[in-house]
Amino acid sequence: MNRDEAFEFLDRTARGIAEMFGSSCETLVHDMGVPSHPILSIYNGHVSGRTVGSTVDILGTDRELEDEARRNDQVNLYATTPSGQQIKSSTFHLIGEDYNLALGINFDYTSLVYANRILVDLMSAEADLKSALWQGGDSALADLFDKCLAALGKPADALGKADRLKLVAMLEQKNAFSYRKSVPFVARRLGVSRYTVYKYLDEVTRQAGEPADG
Known part of the structure; x- marks a missing residue:
């Protein structure tokens, strides 16, 4: 592969990547044969x-x-442009006997950062709905516990x-276990560990799933 063929391949690749990933993706071919690495296509x-022709880098x-x-290739590195854009940058070299070219890819994800902040705001909530509906807290849970305990007829x-x-x-x-901190509460009232209460819940779930005899 001579220099012209190498450039044609990299230029075609750069154009295809830019079209595939859209206007936020800048692609270019550098001449790395000189320290100033001028841009041959962009x-x-x-x-x-x-x-x-520019010799200015993404920074x-x-x-x-x-x-x-x-x-050497530089893959998936973070950069910030002078205007504050946040960039993911990669450079891939193609070196021959009489040429040293490189394909550069710079993806501007600044808008995604803002979009992510909006999504986080949309998904955030102060508390769960069940706790809001039953605001009695420990007292409501205690009433349930006492009623169930009374049904057993034992302390x-x-x-x-x-x-x-x-x-x-x-x-x-x-x-009752839809209340916040219900497992620690039940464990404390029964004088057992939280782990034991979770084991009881697992066993109750398994028993509920077993087919009845007959």
């Missing part, structure tokens, strides 16, 4: 404001590149495992 140049500087930067400290399972099943049926 598409969507409005992203950086550059044109063919807005006119510095000559070091030898390593003129030969909490006299409950065996089977009784505790029945109590948890009753609480689950009454949506």
Whole structure:
């Protein structure tokens, strides 16, 4: 591949990428054979404001590149333009006997940053709806617990495992575990760990899913 063929390939690739990813994606071909790395072709140049022949980089500087930067690929790096645009930048080199060319890709994702902030605002909420509907807090949960405990006819400290399972099943049926911090509350009243309450809930769920005999 001679220099003209290499340039034609990179230029065609740059044009295709710019068309595929739209007006926010600037693509260009650099001549890396010289330290000033002038632009040989460019598409969507409005992203950086550059044109063919420019030796200014995406950072807005006119510095000559070091030898390593003129030969090694740079992939998916962050850059900010002088006007404040946020850019993802990559450079891919194609080096032959008498040429050193590079394909540059600069994607301006500034608008996506703003869009993400809007999405975060839209998805944010002060609290969950269930807690807002039942604002009794611990007192409402305590009333449910006491009613279920009364149905068993035993004090909490006299409950065996089977009784505790029945109590948890009753609480689950009454949506007691939709309250905030319900598991710690039930664990404290039963004198067991939170892990134990979660195990009881799992067992209640499994039992509910088992087919009845007959």
